[in-house]
Amino acid sequence: MADLTFIKKVVETQAKLSIGEWELFSSFIEPVKLPKKEFLFREGDVLRHLAFVNKGCLRYYVVDPKGNEHIVYFAFEGWWIGDMDSFFQQKPTIYYMQALEDCELFLFNLPNFNRAIDETAYGQFFKKATAQSYTATQRRYAEQNTLTAEERYLKLVENKPEIFQRVPHHLIASFLGIKPQSLSRIRKLLSEK
Amino acid sequence: MADLTFIKKVVETQAKLSIGEWELFSSFIEPVKLPKKEFLFREGDVLRHLAFVNKGCLRYYVVDPKGNEHIVYFAFEGWWIGDMDSFFQQKPTIYYMQALEDCELFLFNLPNFNRAIDETAYGQFFKKATAQSYTATQRRYAEQNTLTAEERYLKLVENKPEIFQRVPHHLIASFLGIKPQSLSRIRKLLSEK
DNA sequence: CGCGGGTTTGATGATGCTCAAGCCCGGTGG
DNA sequence: CCACCGGGCTTGAGCATCATCAAACCCGCG
Numbered sequence: 001m002a003d004l005t006f007i008k009k010v011v012e013t014q015a016k017l018s019i020g021e022w023e024l025f026s027s028f029i030e031p032v033k034l035p036k037k038e039f040l041f042r043e044g045d046v047l048r049h050l051a052f053v054n055k056g057c058l059r060y061y062v063v064d065p066k067g068n069e070h071i072v073y074f075a076f077e078g079w080w081i082g083d084m085d086s087f088f089q090q091k092p093t094i095y096y097m098q099a100l101e102d103c104e105l106f107l108f109n110l111p112n113f114n115r116a117i118d119e120t121a122y123g124q125f126f127k128k129a130t131a132q133s134y135t136a137t138q139r140r141y142a143e144q145n146t147l148t149a150e151e152r153y154l155k156l157v158e159n160k161p162e163i164f165q166r167v168p169h170h171l172i173a174s175f176l177g178i179k180p181q182s183l184s185r186i187r188k189l190l191s192e193k
Numbered sequence: 194m195a196d197l198t199f200i201k202k203v204v205e206t207q208a209k210l211s212i213g214e215w216e217l218f219s220s221f222i223e224p225v226k227l228p229k230k231e232f233l234f235r236e237g238d239v240l241r242h243l244a245f246v247n248k249g250c251l252r253y254y255v256v257d258p259k260g261n262e263h264i265v266y267f268a269f270e271g272w273w274i275g276d277m278d279s280f281f282q283q284k285p286t287i288y289y290m291q292a293l294e295d296c297e298l299f300l301f302n303l304p305n306f307n308r309a310i311d312e313t314a315y316g317q318f319f320k321k322a323t324a325q326s327y328t329a330t331q332r333r334y335a336e337q338n339t340l341t342a343e344e345r346y347l348k349l350v351e352n353k354p355e356i357f358q359r360v361p362h363h364l365i366a367s368f369l370g371i372k373p374q375s376l377s378r379i380r381k382l383l384s385e386k
Numbered sequence: 387c388g389c390g391g392g393t394t395t396g397a398t399g400a401t402g403c404t405c406a407a408g409c410c411c412g413g414t415g416g
Numbered sequence: 417c418c419a420c421c422g423g424g425c426t427t428g429a430g431c432a433t434c435a436t437c438a439a440a441c442c443c444g445c446g
Contacts, residue, residue: 062332064339072331084324094332117320127310131277134327138265139255139287141334145370146257149402170424177338182402184426342434363392375434377394 002031007052007106010078014125021120028112032105034058040081040097040105046090049107050082056103057166061096061174071175074100074167080129081105087113100167149178150186195224200245200299203271207318214313221305225298227251233274233290233298239283242300243275249296250359254289254367264368267293267360273322274298280306293360342371343379 004026011017017025030049034040034056041047043063053075060081061071072095075081086093087110108116117123143152153176156163163172173183197219204210210218223242227233227249234240236256246268253274254264265288268274279286280303301309310316336345346369349356356365366376 062335064335066339068339070335070339072335083328085321085328088321088324118316123311128278128281130323130327131281134323134330135276135278137327137330137334141330141337142255142257142263142265144334144337146259146261146263168424179403180425181404181427185402188426361392372435373393374395374436378434381394 002029002054002104002106004029006054006078010052011122011125014128015121015123017121021122025116025120025122028108028116030107030109032107034099034103034105036099036102038099040099041083041093042096043094044092045086046092047082047087049109050080050084050087050113051108052106053077053079053081054104054106056099056101056105058097058099058103059167059171059175061098062094063096069174070177071171074163074171074175084130100171144177149176149182150190152176153183153186154190195222195247195297195299197222199247199271203245204315204318207321208314208316210314214315218309218313218315221301221309223300223302225300227292227296227298229292229295231292233292234276234286235289236287237285238279239285240275240280242302243273243277243280243306244301245299246270246272246274247297247299249292249294249298251290251292251296252360252364252368254291255287256289262367263370264364267356267364267368277323293364337370342369342375343383345369346376346379347383 007029008022008026011025029052031054040051040058055077057077058075058081059071060073060075061069063069075097081097083093083095085091086095090110117126143155147155156172156176169183170180173180176183178186200222201215201219204218222245224247233244233251248270250270251268251274252264253266253268254262256262268290274290276286276288278284279288283303310319336348340348349365349369362376363373366373369376371379
């Protein structure tokens, strides 16, 4: 059986599950390995699972009509990933989720996930965690207009310095909303100071 | 008593409430009038309610460290509004919510809202509606980088033409992520075709 | 009638993109 | 073991988009 200590710790940041609830919740987990470069889902898929990242890292991105990829977020250990709209409404997603390293994921299918929400205190976790990342996405959206590329870069260096060791720079550029050339120039300028 | 036909119709798009559930749910509603220019909440407030917009329209915005306002969305009739993170975690918000017209809102406080989720099929509505707007926010975030200002303007004209009659143009510019001057120029260019 | 907020228009400038070329480095095959 | 290939990173020159600064205009309202 997979090691569940990490996911337990994460869920317990927002909700206390009784022993029985935890037993039910953990029985829903389907552990899978996702090798580097493989996709958890692609545009057009109807999501059959939401997932918890126990190990590794992935990118979540969308391809616009002009063919440009745009990375919405990177997901590292401890993140919940998926397109909730596609998952709950069982309709096709417009997003891609690709492993950037060999990953270990814990999958939850829809009936089980609904049971976890309705029958255990995981519902509390889910509500709060969703609200939090929703508000965070709104904030990031606003920052895209109010901050310059350099300021967004510095913020990332501040918040997640490891990312530059784990993720190629052209993907980080896409995440920051700029081209690889621009990221390179920003780094050069800053290093000259 | 306020007219509940509209909110009932909206909730029923995603969930069927029994007669008893609807009675409980509607007993939670606190109708209030919010006059034009007044605030439902401001930065620093801990949200005591989420709200449904039965009539009128509002803007939801954030002020960045440089003092620039950035409108995250306009809320019209049928929208649910608030900062869920502030509401569920009872922590201060960074957002402002201001009426742009005389509004009629239906408020829900935290204990009642939690009861609605846990004890009625409103929980289904909430889960799906939240997932939908979360995914929509992510899409809008991506579009901020992939579309030009003109393309975003045309998209708004397509999706919500009435907005130009109801909301001053400098606020629409803020929503589109540009300055009023730029919006004016875009409109001029397009009208010359 | 004049004030003031909102919109328009013009001139200039900064930020980040495009196009293009060169470089670095790890992996592969001879 | 070395030559070659290719992806990713860097650098340069010119360009597009949108911001900034500034002024004029429009119009509703006191």
